[in-house]
Amino acid sequence: xxxxxxxxxxxxxxxxxxxxxxxxxxxxxxxxxxxxxxxxxxxxxxxxxxxxxxxxxxxxxxxxxxxxxxxxxxxxxxxxxxxxxxxxxxxxxxxxxxxxxxxxxxxxxxxxxxxxxxxxxxxxxxxxxxxxxxxxxxxxxxxxxxxxxxxxxxxxxxxxxxxxxxxxxxxxxxxxxxxxxxxxxxxxxxxxxxxxxxxxxxxxxxxxxxxxxxxxxxxxxxxxxxxxxxxxxxxxxxxxxxxxxxxxxxxxxxxxxxxxxxxxxxxxxxxxxx
Numbered sequence: 001x002x003x004x005x006x007x008x009x010x011x012x013x014x015x016x017x018x019x020x021x022x023x024x025x026x027x028x029x030x031x032x033x034x035x036x037x038x039x040x041x042x043x044x045x046x047x048x049x050x051x052x053x054x055x056x057x058x059x060x061x062x063x064x065x066x067x068x069x070x071x072x073x074x075x076x077x078x079x080x081x082x083x084x085x086x087x088x089x090x091x092x093x094x095x096x097x098x099x100x101x102x103x104x105x106x107x108x109x110x111x112x113x114x115x116x117x118x119x120x121x122x123x124x125x126x127x128x129x130x131x132x133x134x135x136x137x138x139x140x141x142x143x144x145x146x147x148x149x150x151x152x153x154x155x156x157x158x159x160x161x162x163x164x165x166x167x168x169x170x171x172x173x174x175x176x177x178x179x180x181x182x183x184x185x186x187x188x189x190x191x192x193x194x195x196x197x198x199x200x201x202x203x204x205x206x207x208x209x210x211x212x213x214x215x216x217x218x219x220x221x222x223x224x225x226x227x228x229x230x231x232x233x234x235x236x237x238x239x240x241x242x243x244x245x246x247x248x249x250x251x252x253x254x255x256x257x258x259x260x261x262x263x264x265x266x267x268x269x270x271x272x273x274x
Contacts, residue, residue, distance in 0.1 A: 003094040008128035009166040014058040025061035029054040047109045076151040080165040134167035
């Protein structure tokens with residue numbers, strides 16, 4: 001097992017998943033600011049203490065998202081931040097040896113602290129040496145099948161499994177709920193009716209913040225918004241066709257009434273009108 005690559009994969013995913021980046025978990029540890037704070041309490045091993053904290057947050061978030069409740073003696077469900085106990089022990093032993101040579105990891109840590117959302121998911125390839133084929137594989141998976149590995153019987157996890165567990169984060173269906181994303185979708189065809197009603201003075205019930213946090217927030221994909229816009233345009237076009245057909249029907253109805261009236265009577269009516 002290549003534990004150095006495992007560490008780098010965890011580092012890239014944990015860093016980019018933090019609040020100010022992709023927002024997968026509520027954390028801001030793996031940044032330059034986090035480095036400064038951890039140096040105050042862990043001057044010798046600050047980056048490794050920093051990553052331990054960041055990985056722990058990611059681990060708990062993945063446990064919750066995937067519905068994992070570790071239980072001794074039962075089936076094991078693994079994800080990038082929670083492998084089998086044997087692998088985790090071997091990883092910790094290897095990691096402890098790195099503490100004696102932190103300078104070997106200096107460039108890696110600095111690159112991780114400076115990561116931005118634009119670098120996802122290519123950072124997995126550039127910083128963690130992920131095989132690009134794993135990314136191609138993840139594009140056709142669901143989060144539940146790509147992010148987790150269930151072990152009901154003795155099973156040997158290899159490096160390919162580790163890479164796929166990391167690549168599984170590419171197929172996450174939910175974009176982060178940032179202010180920019182929220183405003184984008186409120187201004188879309190989906191959210192605009194809500195704003196229109198607000199402008200008309202429609203009352204909106206107050207919802208306690210505790211309940212808001214427990215509500216699932218669904219942000220439509222760009223493809224869904226495009227489909228909604230296309231359907232709206234099609235609906236407008238059909239409405240115009242119906243209006244035109246209604247006018248034609250009305251004209252034909254009038255002509256039918258005129259044809260049923262005797263010509264002499266029409267001439268008499270026209271003379272009276274004159």
